[in-house]
Amino acid sequence: MLLALAAAVIVSGQSFSCTPIRVWDGDGPIWCAEGPKIRLAGIAAREIDGTCKPGHPCPKASGIEARDRLVRYLGGAKGEARTGHVLVAAPAMRCVSNGPAHGDRTGAWCDLPGVGNLNCAMSRTGVVLRWDRYAGKRCRS
Template sequence: MLPFMFLAAAVIAPGTRFTCTPVAVWDGDGPIWCAEGPKIRLAGIAAREIDESCRPGHPCPQAGGRAARDHLVALLGGARGTRSTGHVIVRGPRLSCVSNGSAKGDRTGALCRAAGVGDLSCAMVRSGYALRWRRYGGDGLCGSERPQD
């Protein structure tokens, strides 16, 4: 099993392709902790916070934060346990990602694909657990549904 560590992650430069082996998830739009070091915030979407709230000015899907997190965890192969911090441990498929730059702090905003799932951001939107968010790359993402401002 891969170790669960909080590595000091640098933000990956926009346009850079990289691989992520998921080891932990916080909520429905990330961060997803990668064994390789990065922390990914899924680009172009917004999910409720884990405390079920929506931050002011963010799109606010109807689905709850815990439900969104659990759906993302399922897309990543299912839960393998929970850390005392609340992070859900996963051992999912390797992700193929493209950075769109900083997602605040040491998180990298990215569009990521998983075998058998496709684009994770789109999978979260299609399932109703997240909304597209224009501010963070939601234009043209996942087809024709209207992105939120």
């Protein structure tokens, strides 16, 4: 398995590759073998503890349901890290940065082979909600 490098925020508008190696919840972060940590732009999921942050859209599905759906898109769980992160081994995604997403995370729109736009695919499942503030014209049904 590839080791993650130090995370750095990717400049808004820049394309980059992300080979997912671990996931926290349904909208990220997704750790990339290449270094970045991605927060899927334009969607919102409950936190793993079931809460929703103030001012964020709050889906009915639990944080665990959303995380598990994302993990399935990324090829299924390959184990669990001591930190509680789910390990995955997905093919490389092609992503475009949406800029900083709190701390060292990069907000991004990502295309996953066999799925297409991962952000919109997650939105269509109903386990996350489209976040109009950040989605713009993307992921409209």
